[in-house]
Amino acid sequence: MNKTELIEHISEQADISKAAAGRSLDALVGAVKKALKKGDDVTLVGFGTFHTAKRAARTGRNPRTGEPIKIKAAKVPKFRPGKDLKDAVN
Numbered sequence: 001m002n003k004t005e006l007i008e009h010i011s012e013q014a015d016i017s018k019a020a021a022g023r024s025l026d027a028l029v030g031a032v033k034k035a036l037k038k039g040d041d042v043t044l045v046g047f048g049t050f051h052t053a054k055r056a057a058r059t060g061r062n063p064r065t066g067e068p069i070k071i072k073a074a075k076v077p078k079f080r081p082g083k084d085l086k087d088a089v090n
Contacts, residue, residue: 036077046084053078 001009003025010021032050035042042050057073081089 044082046082048079048081048085050077050079052076 007018007021007025010016010025011018014021014024016024032042036050036052039052052075055074055076058071059068060071061067062069
């Protein structure tokens with residue numbers, strides 16, 4: 001499912017226009033990004049939790065030349081599914 005299909009589904013389920021569904025989805029994604037950038041977790045009970053994790057600096061290799069390169073430390077977004085979501089998939 002891509003973003004357009006998700007907006008269409010939200011529009012049908014919530015009985016709102018596609019434009020309103022698109023704005024709602026964009027607002028949700030923006031709120032999650034903003035919270036993760038501040039270092040907060042976003043928990044949707046029954047769905048899951050968005051959080052950040054630290055990735056340590058490490059040495060990698062350039063695939064073309066094989067020479068080692070330094071990769072900086074970074075914060076990466078992660079998602080931990082909730083029980084209801086796990087049960088729905090299995």
